[in-house]
Amino acid sequence: MDQNKKDSYLGGLLNGIKTLLIGMKTTITVFFRKKVTEQYPENRATLKMFDRFRGDLIMPHNEHNEHKCVACGLCQMACPNDTIHITTETIETEDGKKKKILSKYEYNLGSCIFCQLCVNACPHDAITFDQEFEHAVFDRSKLILTLNHPGSKLMVKEK
Amino acid sequence: MTSLMPEGLAIFIECLVIGVCIILMYALLAIILIYMERKICAFFQCRLGPNRVGKWGILQVIGDVLKMLTKEIIEMKNVDRFLYNLAPFMVLIASFLTFACLPVNKGMEILNFNVGVFFMLAASSIGVVGILLAGWSSNNKFSLIGAMRSGAQIISYELSIGLSILTMIVLTGTMQFSEIVEQQADGWFIFKGHIPAIIAFIVYLIAGNAETNRGPFDLPEAESELTAGYHTEYSGMHFGFFYLAEYLNMFIVAGIAATIFLGGWMPFHIVGLDGFNAIMDYIPGFIWFFGKAFFVVFLLMWIKWTFPRLRIDQILSLEWKYLVPISMINLILMVLIVAFKLHF
Numbered sequence: 001m002d003q004n005k006k007d008s009y010l011g012g013l014l015n016g017i018k019t020l021l022i023g024m025k026t027t028i029t030v031f032f033r034k035k036v037t038e039q040y041p042e043n044r045a046t047l048k049m050f051d052r053f054r055g056d057l058i059m060p061h062n063e064h065n066e067h068k069c070v071a072c073g074l075c076q077m078a079c080p081n082d083t084i085h086i087t088t089e090t091i092e093t094e095d096g097k098k099k100k101i102l103s104k105y106e107y108n109l110g111s112c113i114f115c116q117l118c119v120n121a122c123p124h125d126a127i128t129f130d131q132e133f134e135h136a137v138f139d140r141s142k143l144i145l146t147l148n149h150p151g152s153k154l155m156v157k158e159k
Numbered sequence: 160m161t162s163l164m165p166e167g168l169a170i171f172i173e174c175l176v177i178g179v180c181i182i183l184m185y186a187l188l189a190i191i192l193i194y195m196e197r198k199i200c201a202f203f204q205c206r207l208g209p210n211r212v213g214k215w216g217i218l219q220v221i222g223d224v225l226k227m228l229t230k231e232i233i234e235m236k237n238v239d240r241f242l243y244n245l246a247p248f249m250v251l252i253a254s255f256l257t258f259a260c261l262p263v264n265k266g267m268e269i270l271n272f273n274v275g276v277f278f279m280l281a282a283s284s285i286g287v288v289g290i291l292l293a294g295w296s297s298n299n300k301f302s303l304i305g306a307m308r309s310g311a312q313i314i315s316y317e318l319s320i321g322l323s324i325l326t327m328i329v330l331t332g333t334m335q336f337s338e339i340v341e342q343q344a345d346g347w348f349i350f351k352g353h354i355p356a357i358i359a360f361i362v363y364l365i366a367g368n369a370e371t372n373r374g375p376f377d378l379p380e381a382e383s384e385l386t387a388g389y390h391t392e393y394s395g396m397h398f399g400f401f402y403l404a405e406y407l408n409m410f411i412v413a414g415i416a417a418t419i420f421l422g423g424w425m426p427f428h429i430v431g432l433d434g435f436n437a438i439m440d441y442i443p444g445f446i447w448f449f450g451k452a453f454f455v456v457f458l459l460m461w462i463k464w465t466f467p468r469l470r471i472d473q474i475l476s477l478e479w480k481y482l483v484p485i486s487m488i489n490l491i492l493m494v495l496i497v498a499f500k501l502h503f
Contacts, residue, residue: 013481020466027203027465037207 054114054129057107059147066155067148069126071102075118083112102148109135110143177269181255185407192406194220195453196460203464227402230395235298238392242296247393247400249289254404254411256282261414262336264424264444275336276328279415280321283370286408287313290379290389293401297392305388308471309379312369315478319366322486323359326493327419330356340423347422355493360420362486364458367412369474371405374463376474413455417448421455424448 038047049055061067071088087104119127127147137143194217201208209216235243260279262268272278287310294306330352331339349356369376380388390401417423424444426436469477495501 023465024461027461030205031199031202031461033205035202035205035207039207 049131049133053131053133054116055132056109056130056135057112057118057127057147058130059105059127061149061152062155064155065149065152067102067126067152068124068155069102069105069122069148070124070154071100072123074121074123075127078117078121080115080117081111081113083108084118101154105147107145107147108143109145110140181259181269185255185258185403188410189403189406190220190224192410192456193223195456196406199457199460200464203461224399227399228396232395232397235392237298239296239298242292243392244397246289246293246296247397247404249292250286250404251289251400253282253285253289254407256285257411257415258407260336261411261448262340262418262423263448268336271335271337273333273335276324276334276339276419280317280324283408283411284313284317286404293393294389297389299392302389302391305379305391309372309389312372312376312379312471312474315475316366316369316482319362319478319482319486320370322483322490323363323366324415324419326355326359326486326490327352329490329493329497336418336423339419340425343422343425347420347425347427349420352493352496355489355496356420358485358489359493360416362482362489363416363420364455364462366478366482367416368459368462369478371408371412373405373409374459375466375469377463378468378471378474409459410452410456413452413459414448416455417451421451422447423451 040047059067059069071086073086073088076082076084076086085106085108086102087106088100089103090098090100093099114129116129119129135143197219198208198216209219212219212222256270257279259269260271260275260282262271270278290309290313291306294302294304294309297303327339327348328334330348331342333339333342343351349360368374372379378388380390390398393401424447426439426442426444426447
């Protein structure tokens with residue numbers, strides 16, 4: 001029934017005018033709306049990216065300089081670009097057992113594709129992305145970062 | 160001045176000065192209109208538009224004009240040399256002639272004879288010849304298709320424009336522009352001739368849009384479909400002329416709408432409120448004229464940035480099947496209203 005009305009001359013004409021006016025009302029509403037453009041270099045003081053933004057890979061350390069990485073190597077295996085390189089060493093604990101700990105966690109910012117597969121692969125949430133996106137440097141060697149702080153050790157979970 | 164030199168020379172110098180004035184106003188208006196278009200189109204799309212070059216981006220268009228002036232005019236090998244170079248000038252001359260008819264203030268129009276409206280319609284048709292020449296002489300299939308479509312479109316919509324203006328001429332009884340504005344001293348025509356005038360206004364806006372290849376009717380120069388249509392093969396200042404003529408044609412359509420429907424340079428008077436009328440009289444005439452013309456330009460831009468492009472068969476069917484019958488019925492309605500004195 002509705003289709004028949006629209007096919008007739010006058011019905012088609014009035015329907016057309018109605019839909020055109022709906023369109024025009026939408027655009028004039030957008031015209032007066034506050035614009036969403038971020039004026040980048042001027043708004044650096046107040047700029048806050050969204051929570052899931054993949055800015056820079058970091059290994060969070062708590063106030064005792066402890067991290068959560070057990071050097072399992074899952075992130076190194078998951079990375080599609082061989083960006084992460086883990087160096088481990090074996091030490092003897094007090095009980096006499098041999099344990100593998102992290103000695104150096106190398107991360108190449110120049111070849112990272114920010115796919116987040118390493119963060120997803122980590123079983124202990126040791127690495128994560130932060131909101132920092134301004135990483136331009138003049139020298140490529142400055143892009144190879146070491147994520148574990150010097151003198152840090154593994155955080156021991158309280159049982 | 161005739162005491163100093165022979166009369167022919169005085170008239171010649173006067174015409175030269177007027178010519179320079181027209182060209183200057185033309186260029187200035189084009190700059191304002193291009194800036195307005197970029198900012199308004201950005202605001203409709205929820206973004207900011209140019210705002211880096213100069214405060215609020217006002218120097219951006221001047222930069223664009225300089226770029227266009229310094230670009231190389233590429234010499235094509237197989238074009239029809241004379242027609243290829245002539246085409247932009249024909250479009251520009253048509254534009255100048257119609258621009259000269261607009262009454263900007265009391266007594267301030269350049270061409271004022273008693274068949275002013277008729278002359279304006281005829282002069283705007285010269286533009287079609289320019290477009291067809293551009294398409295034909297470019298030796299390019301896309302340009303030819305664009306030009307043919309544009310020719311068909313413009314010739315069809317001339318009818319609607321003519322009929323809607325004719326409707327208003329029935330109300331005024333004169334075709335002279337200054338007379339038309341004088342007669343609106345006690346109320347603009349859009350209020351005086353109520354229903355047929357409003358319908359004629361809407362039909363005129365749609366048809367004027369199509370005349371200037373603008374808005375949803377810009378298929379002849381559709382950037383994404385025909386790689387710029389009839390002006391594909393033009394670069395540098397030749398393209399600049401087409402670009403300029405398009406914006407000025409839009410302004411002229413808006414100016415004619417402002418003159419015939421919205422009262423030209425007449426202030427907004429409400430019959431009976433003398434205090435209000437006196438305040439309105441203080442604002443000079445040309446501000447009223449430009450204000451109204453820019454308001455109509457805003458309406459045209461609103462239409463352009465809301466609707467998608469129409470296909471050529473949709474454009475022609477809109478004209479021949481809907482606008483012409485509506486205009487003719489409107490004309491009869493207006494004649495009845497004038498004959499029985501039902502207008503204000």
